[in-house]
Amino acid sequence: MPRQDIDPLADTQPPRYSYESDDEDELDVINPSSDSSADASSVEVRFLPPAEGENDKEKEGTLIIASGGIGVAWARGASLGEQVGQVNVNKRAIGLIFRPAWARTNGTIIISEAFTRLPVIAMNPYARAVLDRWNPSKVVLLDAYSTATYISPEPIPHHAAPLRYLSTERKVFPNSSPLSFFAPPNLIQSTTAAFLNLLALPSSQKASSGLALLVPSRRAPLPSPKIIPPDEDESTSATLSVLSSIEDSEDWDPALLRQTHHAALEAASIHDRAGEWTDPIADRREKKSAKPYGRRRLTETEEGMYI
Template structure:
């Protein structure tokens, strides 16, 4: 079969490089504008600036609770975190809100992350590394999400039946009843993956008591692609409900209990949902209002 882009009157077939290019080559139809490749590469700083500021004296952290994105936003509204005691900045943009709840043990710290802005891929690892390097927690409990629409399993489940799942790093297995394991070939992405990958290194896992567990809430849709740059902090996102998936209260309570257990926090206050008593559920198939209340800023 003759290729349409080959001249049939030519004496020989043109060399391969005349009509084929490598996948790495990029054609820019607008030569006066920089290509996406050059824009993305030039937007990545060589040294990512991460700063952690505390409004109180330096804290001795035994365990760290890290709640991220939509899961962190919903959880924080019902967890009674109290007033913000610090913040984590990436490129001078506030990314993480730091709390020291009264109900937690004296050496437990909470970071609600990526609620008011989202991190690009190139900033996730430096951000996670700075947090772990600053506080050096012996135990880390992470709250995040996984997409049921893309989760690979031998027995597919509809979203409304999808369970909580977990990822764990440590010498001993966690005792998590009624929570399923997040199994391969599925992959975790985002800052959660950066935290777990760093904690898996020998320098962080040398002690038998060190452990890290990610509790993952089911969401119906995959997370959007990370942005190319860090947008300024948008406080209005904390109270917005249009981007919350409507996690059931009973599911949030179970995630809350597992989160505190993995962080070694005893006697933590119960998570209270939109009904005020933690008993009202929102169907997972629809997004809903998470009710009144918000975090202190």
């Protein structure tokens, strides 16, 4: 680039072309150009069926929101029953709504981000829309935390990592509880954080309590996507049966999932034997082993066993 001799004692600014670099002319790093994908107004949250069809008794109850891979694994054995609704963000199925029998009449379960993860710009609008829709008195969130990145005074191997919690209330579980506090300086940056943030902020509306149950995971947290890929058919319903087809390389411990299920039901004040969590893989193995094979039949007699 051409240079010009500059008098350091001059009162005027040097000519523009005398600077070493003109990178700021090519790319404004400090003030990047606005992008529609980073505009909060471009986030549209819709409910199927519409809110007008909701019964008043379904509001101000307990809301359980299970997110991501742990949400899918938990849903497979939680006996959620038939799907009754859906939460769409920019025409993408983000939340699947269930009202299982064990949740009684005032409990709602949402399996969130099972198919599509939300970008950061959409987390708060999604969480606010869900809370405004149900106005729950209590919210229980199921999510995961990475044992590989968790900061603790002493290293904790994954197999010994406990189930942790975060609460909007000054609630401390007893020492006999298997739950441990999700201690600072550790952070969660998923949609669960958006829910807890809204629940913790003072509001003129009815106060709601929030509790996040965080299951240990071997995986490091992935960065959030930048945009939500739109779905052309908004009426497309993502059913629970599709969850069984989602491949998850995370080897979740059934005992840990059962412990998470019990902790969620206890936090939601739901105590019902019908709400027991069952391992779907073990159930399939039992059914397969008990399945009859054609016309072959074992007959036991006094002299031996014949087919």
